Amino acid sequence: MAEAPEMLLSVFESQLRGLVPQDLPWGAVVERDGPLVRTHYGTHGTVDHTGPASDDLAELIRRQQDLFAARHEPIEWKVYAHDSPLLGESLRAAGFIPGPERTVLVADIADVPSLELLRPGMQVRHPLSGERERLSRRAAAAPDQRRPLSEMEADGMARGTGSEMEILVLEYDGRILDALWIERVGGTDFAAIGGITGPRRELLQAAAAWAEWRGLRVFRPRTPRYLVAEAPDSLVPAYVTTGFHEIAQVSTYRWAPAGEPATDRATKQLLSDPEHDEIWKRFETRFEVTYETADRGIIEPPDSATWLLATVERSNDPLLTQVEEVIKRGIRAGARSGDRLYCLKWHISGSRMDPLRAGEPGQPLWASYAYLVDEHVIQVTKDLRMGTFGNWREASLCVFGEELLAHVDEELTALLGTVLRRGGRPIGNVWSFGP
Structure with a gap:
């Protein structure tokens, strides 16, 4: 009922x-x-x-x-x-x-009809990577609704087990007709439609199916029960005929202070973003390393030092927490206005961050790290002048860049002991993979 x-x-x-x-x-x-x-x-x-x-x-x-x-x-x-x-x-x-x-609209997912058999040549699917830029432009031109696609994507594609987003497109004869974007609202019984580019009942039905299917697969025990949306008058009939109810009217009030806001968020998740691959290619070329050779490490530059982390076996090791804090302080101290710090792993999502706008009280969480116990990881500034390489096979951490090294050398040596290599050359009596 x-x-x-x-x-x-x-x-x-x-x-x-x-x-x-x-x-x-x-x-x-x-x-x-x-x-x-x-x-x-x-x-x-x-x-x-x-x-x-x-x-x-x-x-x-x-x-x-x-x-x-x-x-x-x-x-x-x-x-x-x-x-x-x-x-x-x-x-x-x-x-x-x-x-x-x-108009604010809510539907019990059970009241939304199942997606009907579509006419030949028509299908609902996920967008391809090459279509994202064109879809973003179309979504930006859509009438004001609950949340812009650009904001939902900036939140991160998978923010946790309770929150996730998806884009659905309606295609006919190889041409995209319209698109819808939806997110699971963690900790509630709702999935929220951020917006839709046209009055397509097929996309609304597919959104309900996505919320129910993802709920059963991922969000147990709190499977979404309701869909919520906001729509201008031109889109309301499509919602109502798909099982939604009009429950309220809403208006967004806006005010802008003096001064220019930031052009991007302080941190961003990187998935199929071109900059993700571009940074990797430049890093691999400069440091003469690939995914296949990473176990043997990188060509460590003259302004570098490498420490052994052999005693670190767990990601929650207190020693690793101390190391990460030292690295964070060093990066912030050596960062310049406009710097972007990239934290990347081969073939896995990464992140981009403004190190001067994250990690302190009142700022977003620090979105980078120097070492993992089961994956090689790098964090580098966009110009590659400073950063770190965590080699989990060797259990070592290489820190490079004069600006960064000057701020962390003494503290890391106090925490980790003898330096394994300087400028790529072994020192002391510690066994090394290096030359």
């Missing part, structure tokens, strides 16, 4: 509004402030709220503006039609500008 819109609204209010994410998006800082949840992305920020209006809304709003202004982040604040009128009035008085209203 289909649930009433009032019940769906109640579930939506209790589970999604004022939610602190189960898995933090890449490059984001999430903070609770009374009835508010504030998210800083660097490029912009969002405010979500729950509960009754504050007795002093003007002061609460002014505090948010001050905090976002300190980071040069524009604010997006969703206001629902059933919220207290004082909220919208106070935001407008503070300089916020409301955007067009959208």
Whole structure:
């Protein structure tokens, strides 16, 4: 039996509004402030709220503006039609500008019809890597909905066992007609449709099937039960005829402080990004190493030192934690404005990070590391002037680059003992794979 819109609204209010994410998006800082949840992305920020209006809304709003202004982040604040009128009035008085209203829609996945047999030549599928740029442009041109595809992708394709995203495309005769993007909202009974480029019931049905299938395969014991979306008037009929109910109206209020926000988040997950492969190719060429030869190490440059980590056998070894902290401090001390630090493993996803905007209080989590107990790993600046190579086969850590080495040499030697090699040449009486 289909649930009433009032019940769906109640579930939506209790589970999604004022939610602190189960898995933090890449490059984001999430903070609770009374009835508010504030998210800083660097490029912009969002405010979500729950509960009754504050007795002093003007002061609460002014505090948010001050905090976002300190980071040069524009604010997006969703206001629902059933919220207290004082909220919208106070935001407008503070300089916020409301955007067009959208309809909030929720469906019980069990009420969404199964994907019908499509006509010959038509299929729903995942996009190919070569189609992503064109899809991104099409998604950016779609009307304002729940979450842009660019933001969902920046969160990371797989942020944890409770959160995941997917893109679905409807193809006919080899041509993409429309696309939909969806994410699992960790810690809730919802999967959320970020947006859809056209009114395609086939894609909405496929989204429900994806949420149910992924739930049974990955998200047990909390399989998604509901789908939520926001849509302009032109897309609402497609949702309603697919089993969704209109439960509310919402508008995004926006305000921008003085100053330029960052153009990218402080950290980013790298999957099939061209820069991932480009950095690897330059690293392999400069340090004369490939996946097949990595066990034998790299050609260590003159400004390098290598230490033995033979006693480190577990990823949670306290000694490794100390080593990583020393490396992090050294990278931050040697970093220049505009630097990007890449943490990469062969044939596995990596990350990109601005080392001056991560790892400290009020900043996103540090997204890089120097050593793994079961994989070779590198972390390097884009210009390759400094970085590390963790060779798990040799159980060694090579640190290179004059700027980095100057900040970590003494501390790492105190932690790990005799240096194994300097400039690629063995020293002391420690056995080495080196020349």
